[in-house]
Amino acid sequence: MEIALAPMEGLVDDILRELLTEVGGLDWCVSEFIxxxxxxxxxxxxxxxAPELGQGARTPSGTPMRVQLLGSDPACLADNAAFACTLGAPVIDLNFGCPAKTVNKSRGGAVLLKEPELLNRIVESVRQAVPAHIPVTAKMRLGYDSPNSALACAEALAEGGATQLVVHARTKVEGYRPPAHWEWVARVADRVSVPVLANGEIWTLDDYWRCRSVSGQASVMLGRGLVSRPDLALQIAAAVRGEETAVQSWAEILPRVQRFWVMAQRKLAPRYAPGRLKQWLGMLTRSYPEAAALFAQVRRESDCALIDRLLGMAGQNPGNLDLDQERRLQLV
Known part of the structure; x- marks a missing residue:
């Protein structure tokens, strides 16, 4: 049984991978697609x-990171996969699940699910190019606009040499709209001989158990659910072991948000850092009312110094920040 952190372009970067993996419960994570x-x-x-390549391909907490590639040229993907291995990639993951229009227009991601034979050639080329001990894995959706091609795509990937599949239980056209069709994950798992992880609409521990029941898969990949509830993997891992674990409170999550802000400012230009903070805070509002209060205070702000002070005040008086008073203090 494995629990993995999903790759999400523009969201789960090395900063968030560090913070989420240190909470615990995750067996591995994946880079943003290259x-x-x-x-x-x-x-x-x-x-x-994938800066973790300089750290043994692990996050600071020791969680292994796989390198994900996206593209449609088998030979070029093979060359880059081989090069990634020389840089320390322990696993090469191939992206056939990204639903973004800009990505699909350039023949990357989920649009390739229209061409099972190309999927097979890509995986086969990459498999032949990388050392035998390096696994090649793939992430897919159920299809482009229908799940009718899901089984053919999964077979193409497995026959090409993929040793593990992550199946996002929606089509490209469905994007992230609920529901996730976990029953199709079960059909894929029945068709291929390689391990399958279920992915999609797992927001809570109850969701995990429902997904496991319908999909037949104990192993899962968590995306937005883990970003919005950082201890979700920890809860799932403990429950599977038959143990109880306390749900982490906002008081335990807030210091990670504050660290995220510090790290984002070090990595990004001042005009970009606030947007990254708001992005994560906005997702945390799903699970924490206190996050909603803080998000309401910072959502229209772009001044890093003011956001610094608001985050500091949040730890002292969560949910009751006086923005007008803070602006007056800033002008003193």
């Missing part, structure tokens, strides 16, 4: 999106 077009990428391109 887009491969028509050339061999430089080492800097891998270091930018």
């Amino acid at each position: 887009r491969v077009c028509d050339r061999l990428l430089p080492a800097a391109a891998f270091a930018k999106l």
Whole structure:
């Protein structure tokens, strides 16, 4: 049984991977996708999106990180996968699940689910290019606009040499709209001989048990559910072991949000850092009323110094921040 952190472009970067994996419960995580077009990428391109390669391909808490590639050219993907292995990638993951229009227009992600034979050639080329001890895995959706091709796509990936599949239980056209069709994950798992992880609409421990019952899979990949509830993997792992674990309170989550803000400012230009904070805070509002109160205070702010003070005040008086008073203090 495995619990993994999903790769999410523009959201789960190395900062959030560090903070979420240190909470516990995760067996591995995946980098944001590294887009491969028509050339061999430089080492800097891998270091930018997968800096953990410089740390033994592990997050600071020791969670293994896989390198994910996205593209449609089998030979070019193979060359870049081989290069990633020389940089320390312990596993090569291939993205056939991204539903973004801009990605699909350039023949990347879920649009390739229209072409099972191409999926097979990509995986086979990558498998042949990387050392035998390096696993090649893949993440897919149920299809482009219908799940009717799900089984053919899964078979193509497994026959090409993928040793594990993550199945996001929706089509590309469905995007992230509920529900997730977990029953199709069960059909995929019945069709292929490689391990399958279920993915999609797992927001709570109860969701996990329902997904497990319908999909037949104990192993899962958590995406937005874990971002909005950082201790979800910990809860699931404990429950599977038959143990109880206390749900983490906002008082335990807030210090991680404050650290995230500090780290984001170090990594990003001042005009971009506030947006990253708001992005995560906005998702945390699903699970924590206190996050909603803090988000309401910072959502229209772009001044990093003011946001610093608001985050500091949140720890002292959560949910009751006086923004007008804080602005007056800033002007003193």
